[in-house]
Amino acid sequence: MATNDGAEARKEIFRTTGILAGLTAFEFLLAGIKGSIPGWTGLSEETVRLLVLVTFVVLTIFKAFYIVAYFMHLKHEVRRLAFTIVLPFLFIIWLIIGLLSEGGYYGKSTKQMSVRSVNHVESSIA
């Protein structure tokens, strides 16, 4: 607890601010130039899209870590509390995997169904 040492705590706050602002500025820049990356590097559009997506997600997790660890002081709490709070989010990771793949599956199946029903209607007319 930095009761009597406010200068040290403020230094940490400004360092964290710098990191958060820097990461956000980088994300913003990346969003601005992502359309031109395939032209510069010769990579396929699909690859660039995936790389940019992964970069965004990783940077977001970094930012979340800095906010939770330093702004919310979780790094300075006892470790048991930190684990109690962070570990339940393993379920969220599972939910992400589960629902994204389910969404894709459902989308594909309804697409096929609509094609089939159109064919069915046409054949019944004929």
Next chain:
Amino acid sequence: MSDVSVDPKALVEGERPAFNASYGKLMMWFFLVSDAFTFSALLITYGSLRVRTVAEGFSWANPEKVFTHTPILYDVFHIEAPLVFVGLMTFILILSSVTMVLAVEAGHRKSQREVSKWVAYTIVGGIAFLSCQAYEWYHFIEGSHHGAYMLEAGALDGMNVPGVKQGAAVKVFPVKDAAGEVVELRLTSGVPIQNKAVAQKLIANAEHTEGGANLRANEYGPPAFADLFFFVTGFHGTHVASGVLLLIILQVNVNKGTYERRGHYEMTEKIGLYWHFVDLVWVFVFTFFYLV
């Protein structure tokens, strides 16, 4: 117990704190975990519906083409600047988070004057963010001047479209597929015209008109996009608004000397946790709604 982050005065006398944190702080953390689950569910719903819509063959909305309005730049010079305003909103929220954590730090030193100052800045930041959101919602709902089509009077006659009277001139929103071709039309009421050939024939000679968005149809893409935009940013905005309310109560109490009498400024820490959480959620909303 040098690393104990709890003020002994915030405890019931003789109590040994679980996790070395006071009851109030611990409960705030647990509330935030449950709230984070709610936001996770909303954002995962967004992902799931987006993946589904793309798998069905529609194109999802492109945020760079949706969020292009910036005050002054757009209103005075009519320049469309993708994502600039959202970037500004993000910085406002990060800065208000910084002033909040400075207030918490001042609270550790029991400096009434400094806590009051930093909390005031945080309130200003929160209100600025809410105002930005109001501007953004306004332009999202209002849409662009050429986002939709106005069908000629009677264009839908004989097609048996629910809710459309004979000879009515109707506004329709185009829904596109991955290749950018119009495959479906939606009335403002959300009723779809799901035949690609008919849809393209209808809009071939139609004039462009004011677009926009409601919960049933929008000019940006599939209806689910606007639904989720309203729900997720609205839910986040509600959190910001209640955060501002909490901060105002905190400000009043700080100025009245309540925490001076109580001997500790733990309330600043608890409200600070909530405020940082709101910032944390925005970090995710920013990435998944505006960047990806």
